[in-house]
Amino acid sequence: AQSVAQPEDQVNVAEGNPLTVKCTYSVSGNPYLFWYVQYPNRGLQFLLKYITGDNLVKGSYGFEAEFNKSQTSFHLKKPSALVSDSALYFCAVRPVTGGGNKLTFGTGTQLKVEL
Amino acid sequence: KAGVTQTPRYLIKTRGQQVTLSCSPISGHRSVSWYQQTPGQGLQFLFEYFSETQRNKGNFPGRFSGRQFSNSRSEMNVSTLELGDSALYLCASSPYLSGGSGTEAFFGQGTRLTVV
Numbered sequence: 688a689q690s691v692a693q694p695e696d697q698v699n700v701a702e703g704n705p706l707t708v709k710c711t712y713s714v715s716g717n718p719y720l721f722w723y724v725q726y727p728n729r730g731l732q733f734l735l736k737y738i739t740g741d742n743l744v745k746g747s748y749g750f751e752a753e754f755n756k757s758q759t760s761f762h763l764k765k766p767s768a769l770v771s772d773s774a775l776y777f778c779a780v781r782p783v784t785g786g787g788n789k790l791t792f793g794t795g796t797q798l799k800v801e802l
Numbered sequence: 803k804a805g806v807t808q809t810p811r812y813l814i815k816t817r818g819q820q821v822t823l824s825c826s827p828i829s830g831h832r833s834v835s836w837y838q839q840t841p842g843q844g845l846q847f848l849f850e851y852f853s854e855t856q857r858n859k860g861n862f863p864g865r866f867s868g869r870q871f872s873n874s875r876s877e878m879n880v881s882t883l884e885l886g887d888s889a890l891y892l893c894a895s896s897p898y899l900s901g902g903s904g905t906e907a908f909f910g911q912g913t914r915l916t917v918v
């Protein structure tokens with residue numbers, strides 16, 4: 688069975704500063720890893736994914752994430768945060784083989800960017 | 803290209819009633835998955851349908867069921883509603899049944915179900 692841990696319920700950062708939202712995972716075999724963002728009363732919006740290849744993946748709105756196989760981590764980063772980045776962020780994992788499209792999500796991290 | 807459409811957006815039901823939620827996937831997508839989102843349990847997988855067949859199922863009681871039609875539209879049904887069924891129900895569509903594809907799932911806006 689797979690699992691995802693997002694150790695921080697909330698991350699606070701000042702606008703213009705870099706941000707990191709942490710994610711570690713557990714899965715049998717190789718993983719597909721995803722980050723989604725959710726704004727209030729909305730569905731999930733895809734940000735980026737790791738499939739294979741480069742450990743640093745770039746996504747929407749200036750976000751990027753670094754895949755670290757030895758540490759089983761996939762932390763989300765952005766060099767310069769914006770107030771509009773304030774939202775709920777979810778990390779998700781899916782095994783490469785088996786399980787169809789079933790995603791296992793972390794508990795979410797509330798990002799608050801302040802002026 | 804239209805996104806994933808879920809109807810209705812909001813629903814209020816009474817305990818003991820049953821409810822049906824609808825999801826229209828992105829055109830050409832054949833896989834539809836359903837998730838329940840609550841403050842206490844987070845996002846939990848309900849089931850996945852592909853080509854009108856249930857392919858995966860989460861750990862939910864039999865009161866939760868679904869189906870998929872030949873045009874890939876899907877419905878989920880919850881019978882004998884309980885207060886704890888109050889949640890945001892999200893539908894996600896994907897073009898394939900994974901099989902090594904790293905394609906991401908696309909989510910709808912969700913249906914907010916309140917059971918009173």
